[in-house]
Amino acid sequence: MMEKDDSDAQVAESIAAFRAAMDGKWLFDDRVLAFKKGSEITAVETLPPPKPRDDGPLPETVEARTVTETEPPRPAPAPPRPAEEISLTVGEKKAAHLLWATVKNADLAYIESVRRNETTGLKIEVPGVMVLEVEPKGSYLEISPIDFGKSDIAKKIKSEYEAMSKSL
Template sequence: MISRKGLSRKPFMLMLEDESGEISPVVLDAGLASSDKAIIVLDEINDTTWVFIGRAVDMPTRMHALRLAKSLRKSGYTIGNTNIGMASANLVEMLEKDDSDPEISAEIARFKEMLTRRWRFEDRFLAYDARFEPTEAKAPEPVAPAELAKPETPTVVATTVEPELPTPEPIEVTSDSVVDQKTAYLIYSAVKNSNLVYTERFERDGKMGVKIEAPGVMVIEAIQEGDSLMIEPAEFGDSDEAAKIKSEYESWVGKL
């Protein structure tokens, strides 16, 4: 479950299809794990990146999907404002042509069984298990007041007492979602403007952070402090590509 990584949302599962080197998100479907398909599943529930290569897939697509799965295991994939599957703990490669191996055959069977479960969806492609969806507590039903017996005496003296209203306690608003969005925007900006990006999560002095490296472009560290994301170096780097990444990131953050 993704909460192990400190994210403030429910864990998702995202399926990607590799068609001759073109990667695109698809609706999670066990039927796509077929002999002519190359698919990657970013599984935040099991903290795993799965890659399935059908036996009829050609060699270039097969090699591209395997390389891409290793890269996505580190960087994740962004849908809208949400980065899915970054820094997965596990990578499972399943080549259908090797299913005579009992271990690979068992992994493929477990993978397909997982895909056949009943999933719910957000943003069309993000599948999630309803067990991880937060539930709202039902408000208690109002209780009808008991009828008061009429006084036997004919004269009633009524006294109006204005109750003292308690001062409401301030509601604490957490900033996890804000800083998580800023982190996702930073990774998205780097991926969009670089050919290759490596990411690594870390914890330093009790604060979560991420290291982002685009070979030949930049190496930066971003540390979460409250609702702020502290980036070093602040200029991202000296190259034109680094400047584009910085400009794109600041444009996204400015919309928050």
């Protein structure tokens, strides 16, 4: 948008009127921002206060009463379940002793469940030391190979297992 300059007669008159108004002396008052000395100050008309609305009769006051909350009765606790007895055969207990002796004496052991001929057994491998296949059969434990290996760790595992399984 282009600015207007005083080349237009109407704009020139407006600019001159503005400069004349600014050159005069202005006074400040609390009720008005600024006024020119000698100009008329019109009084501010005050409006009468508004009349209150009449909406009819007021509704009844509601009284709040404190009510204590009653908890519903708790159901009786369920009877404790009888502990399921886990029946372990002597062979399974011996397998547990062999696992304990292996984990206790080896830094690293791989143990996996093996299922053969509808019986579940274990394959125990200690890398670089021994690989055993163990199958609990009733009151005894079938271990193959029976010698556990020739290393010192294998001999220690075997001796500890035999010591623990004697108590069964």
